[in-house]
Amino acid sequence: MPEKIRIFLVEDDQDLQEMYETKFTMEGFEVVKAENGAAALNKITGDKPDIILLDIVMPEIDGFQVLKDIKANPDTKEIPVILLTNLGQDGDIKKGMELGAVDYLIKANFTPNEVVEKVKKALGNTEEK
Amino acid sequence: MMAKSKEKSSHYFSAAQTLSVLQKISAALVSDLDFESMTQRVVDTMVKDLQYLGGILFLVNKKKNEVRAYTTSSTKVINAIVKALPSSFRDHYTKLQDPKDNVARTVKYNKVYIGNRLSDFISPAVDANMADWIQRFARVKSTITIPVRGKQEIIGALLLNTERDEFSDEEITILQAFANQVGVAIENARFYQQINNFNTELKQKVSEATAQIQRQYQDLLVLRKITDIITSTLDLQKVCQEIVNSVTTRLNFVAGFISLIDAETYQLYPTAISETAGMDKVRNLLGDFRKLRLAVDDKRSKLSQAVSNMEVYTTDNLTEVLSPPLNPRIAQRIQKMNKIAGVIVLPIMAQGRALGALTIGLDKPAEEIMKQEKETLITLANEAGLAIDNALLFERTQQFNVQLKDEVSRATKELRDANAKLKKLDKAKSEFISIASHQLRTPLSTIKGYLSMILAGDYGMVTDSVGKVLGRVYNSNERLVTLVNNMLNVSRIESGRITMQPKPFQIENTIEDVMGELAPEAKARRVDLIFKKPTWQPKKVIGDKRLLHEVLVNLVDNSIKYTPHGTVKVTLHRHFGQLEVRVKDDGVGMTKDDQSRLFKKFSRGRDAYRHYTGGSGLGLYVVRRLVEMNGGTIQGSSPGRGKGSTFKFTIPYA
Numbered sequence: 001m002p003e004k005i006r007i008f009l010v011e012d013d014q015d016l017q018e019m020y021e022t023k024f025t026m027e028g029f030e031v032v033k034a035e036n037g038a039a040a041l042n043k044i045t046g047d048k049p050d051i052i053l054l055d056i057v058m059p060e061i062d063g064f065q066v067l068k069d070i071k072a073n074p075d076t077k078e079i080p081v082i083l084l085t086n087l088g089q090d091g092d093i094k095k096g097m098e099l100g101a102v103d104y105l106i107k108a109n110f111t112p113n114e115v116v117e118k119v120k121k122a123l124g125n126t127e128e129k
Numbered sequence: 130m131m132a133k134s135k136e137k138s139s140h141y142f143s144a145a146q147t148l149s150v151l152q153k154i155s156a157a158l159v160s161d162l163d164f165e166s167m168t169q170r171v172v173d174t175m176v177k178d179l180q181y182l183g184g185i186l187f188l189v190n191k192k193k194n195e196v197r198a199y200t201t202s203s204t205k206v207i208n209a210i211v212k213a214l215p216s217s218f219r220d221h222y223t224k225l226q227d228p229k230d231n232v233a234r235t236v237k238y239n240k241v242y243i244g245n246r247l248s249d250f251i252s253p254a255v256d257a258n259m260a261d262w263i264q265r266f267a268r269v270k271s272t273i274t275i276p277v278r279g280k281q282e283i284i285g286a287l288l289l290n291t292e293r294d295e296f297s298d299e300e301i302t303i304l305q306a307f308a309n310q311v312g313v314a315i316e317n318a319r320f321y322q323q324i325n326n327f328n329t330e331l332k333q334k335v336s337e338a339t340a341q342i343q344r345q346y347q348d349l350l351v352l353r354k355i356t357d358i359i360t361s362t363l364d365l366q367k368v369c370q371e372i373v374n375s376v377t378t379r380l381n382f383v384a385g386f387i388s389l390i391d392a393e394t395y396q397l398y399p400t401a402i403s404e405t406a407g408m409d410k411v412r413n414l415l416g417d418f419r420k421l422r423l424a425v426d427d428k429r430s431k432l433s434q435a436v437s438n439m440e441v442y443t444t445d446n447l448t449e450v451l452s453p454p455l456n457p458r459i460a461q462r463i464q465k466m467n468k469i470a471g472v473i474v475l476p477i478m479a480q481g482r483a484l485g486a487l488t489i490g491l492d493k494p495a496e497e498i499m500k501q502e503k504e505t506l507i508t509l510a511n512e513a514g515l516a517i518d519n520a521l522l523f524e525r526t527q528q529f530n531v532q533l534k535d536e537v538s539r540a541t542k543e544l545r546d547a548n549a550k551l552k553k554l555d556k557a558k559s560e561f562i563s564i565a566s567h568q569l570r571t572p573l574s575t576i577k578g579y580l581s582m583i584l585a586g587d588y589g590m591v592t593d594s595v596g597k598v599l600g601r602v603y604n605s606n607e608r609l610v611t612l613v614n615n616m617l618n619v620s621r622i623e624s625g626r627i628t629m630q631p632k633p634f635q636i637e638n639t640i641e642d643v644m645g646e647l648a649p650e651a652k653a654r655r656v657d658l659i660f661k662k663p664t665w666q667p668k669k670v671i672g673d674k675r676l677l678h679e680v681l682v683n684l685v686d687n688s689i690k691y692t693p694h695g696t697v698k699v700t701l702h703r704h705f706g707q708l709e710v711r712v713k714d715d716g717v718g719m720t721k722d723d724q725s726r727l728f729k730k731f732s733r734g735r736d737a738y739r740h741y742t743g744g745s746g747l748g749l750y751v752v753r754r755l756v757e758m759n760g761g762t763i764q765g766s767s768p769g770r771g772k773g774s775t776f777k778f779t780i781p782y783a
Contacts, residue, residue, distance in 0.1 A: 013571060013575070015575045015579075016571075016575055016578065019575065019578045019579055019582070020578075023578075023582060026587060057567060086566070086567045086570035086571050086574060087563065087567050088566065088567075088570075088617065089559070089562075089563050089617075089621075089626075090621065090626060090627070090628070092563075106570070107570065107571075107574035107578075108571075108573045108574045108577060108613065108614075109614070111577060111578060111581035111582075112581060112582055113581060113582075
């Protein structure tokens with residue numbers, strides 16, 4: 001039995017969190033959740049995920065800061081990060097990509113299925129590396 | 130009564146004697162001696178060498194028409210005569226008009242007179258009895274008067290006394306010759322004297338004129354120096370102070386002050402007082418003299434009159450100039466303190482109007498001011514006028530400059546404030562849009578996500594009827610998503626926040642990408658999606674690949690949506706120097722109405738039902754703006770309802 005791919009979901013909206021968890025679990029992923037930046041940084045050092053879905057607008061520590069910390073930590077900087085957010089100004093996208101995200105998805109524009117496709121594509125790229 | 134001369138002379142001069150006398154007289158006549166000494170020597174020579182008892186030279190005063198004794202020999206008889214006269218012999222004269230003695234007759238009638246009676250010759254000047262007595266005392270036997278002739282007239286007479294009885298003809302002739310020589314010499318001497326006098330006068334006049342010119346030159350130098358100083362500064366106070374200082378230190382007047390007109394109140398006020406010891410006391414006495422005010426039309430003061438009438442005024446009483454506004458007693462004190470004997474007030478003018486006055490205190494009464502001093506002062510006042518006018522102009526210009534600077538400052542601040550407000554507003558707007566879109570999108574994503582999962586059966590089976598209805602709900606939600614995205618894009622384009630990065634690229638690659646992306650959807654809707662490559666090799670175009678990708682996605686996706694079963698074909702064409710991309714479908718087509726509203730902001734027509742497959746979602750308005758920003762044009766047309774539509778847009782070549 002191939003090991004499940006661990007996906008780390010950082011999302012503060014309860015409904016959306018449950019929605020993506022359901023979808024990814026259905027698709028055979030192991031889902032680890034965190035509701036805010038601090039929790040995310042704590043949990044990430046435990047069992048390292050294979051990929052991270054990161055929201056930006058969160059209380060206290062925002063997604064950009066979490067992304068920076070992930071990339072600054074040698075233990076975690078290789079993990080691919082997809083920004084999954086409803087913030088979509090040009091500046092935000094640019095900032096996110098510059099901080100090292102592999103993709104930037106606006107939640108309102110993609111169904112959960114499409115998000116799964118994007119995750120798989122990102123993992124595929126990582127494997128090819 | 131003329132005594133006739135005897136034929137036989139009783140006295141004769143030897144040739145040697147005659148020559149000797151002639152020589153001596155000549156010598157005397159051409160000598161350097163002054164007139165008096167010369168005539169004295171002549172008379173003495175004649176009397177002594179020719180052995181007469183006495184001789185008197187009489188000279189005519191033509192203006193007074195009289196003849197006077199000028200030179201006398203100092204012999205016994207003459208001394209006696211002189212003593213007998215009531216006053217100096219030169220005081221006595223005889224009138225020629227009505228000759229009373231032989232001297233006068235000699236001169237008037239140009240005749241030789243010989244006589245035995247001395248009184249015929251010297252009375253009435255000398256008392257007749259006295260004359261007789263002198264004659265007896267000196268043993269005068271005969272007296273002769275000979276006219277002394279000048280070039281054109283008788284200029285005098287020569288009187289000689291002898292103890293001899295008579296004068297011989299020869300003697301008379303010789304004496305006449307002598308007399309003529311003397312006459313000529315006297316005339317020459319007088320002429321020479323006149324010339325000398327004239328020369329002396331001339332020299333004096335020249336010397337005076339030279340002195341005056343020198344003084345004027347000195348004054349000019351001083352004025353020049355003053356002008357240099359007062360025109361070297363534009364500071365009004367400095368100019369005024371320099372002028373009054375020059376008045377005392379360079380022109381050597383006792384004191385001076387300048388008053389200027391205050392334009393607003395039309396009053397005179399002192400601006401500067403000369404800095405001498407005396408004036409320092411005045412300064413202490415008056416305190417802040419600048420506060421003193423005198424109305425220009427106040428007729429009581431010569432100072433204000435000088436200004437209002439624009440004339441020079443003088444006085445010896447300082448009170449007439451300083452009071453009002455000063456108390457007359459204070460004015461008197463000031464006059465005494467500085468020993469001012471006279472005052473002159475000169476108006477300071479420029480461009481025909483009065484600016485104020487220069488008042489100067491003198492050490493002498495005003496009427497003793499020399500013409501030259503006055504002229505110098507007037508020139509100084511004129512220079513002062515120019516310099517003060519300039520300084521006032523400069524002051525005004527500076528004030529104007531300051532005002533201008535203030536206004537510019539204010540305007541700049543206002544502009545900066547307005548700018549800052551605008552920036553704030555812009556920032557606020559963009560923040561609002563960011564927050565609004567984020568807040569709107571969050572619930573939209575929840576609805577979209579769950580609905581899609583329900584419809585996919587992730588939450589269990591869904592009946593057809595429920596599915597159908599949920600499908601509509603889903604579509605409705607998609608419209609909201611589109612709306613939010615549209616609003617965002619319009620805002621981005623309007624505020625210029627979309628940045629284009631044009632680069633050369635091959636359009637066929639982009640088209641193929643889009644074909645790939647939309648293939649699943651086309652397949653799901655049973656639409657044939659075809660990209661028909663041209664037979665010719667299209668050149669590279671220039672533009673922002675990412676944005677043009679979005680444009681293509683939008684157009685092709687639209688065509689797919691509006692073609693229930695059919696074909697969507699993409700082709701390339703050459704169009705007026707640009708590359709044209711055509712997206713043609715045989716779908717529902719557009720009415721004329723639809724076509725007219727095509728690329729407008731927020732139109733409801735064609736892109737009311739958009740489904741996003743990546744990217745931010747664009748309305749046709751934004752599509753048009755992007756094509757145009759890229760340097761191309763876009764068109765949409767349709768033969769009519771049910772007859773399909775064709776959209777074409779152009780891209781410039783690289």
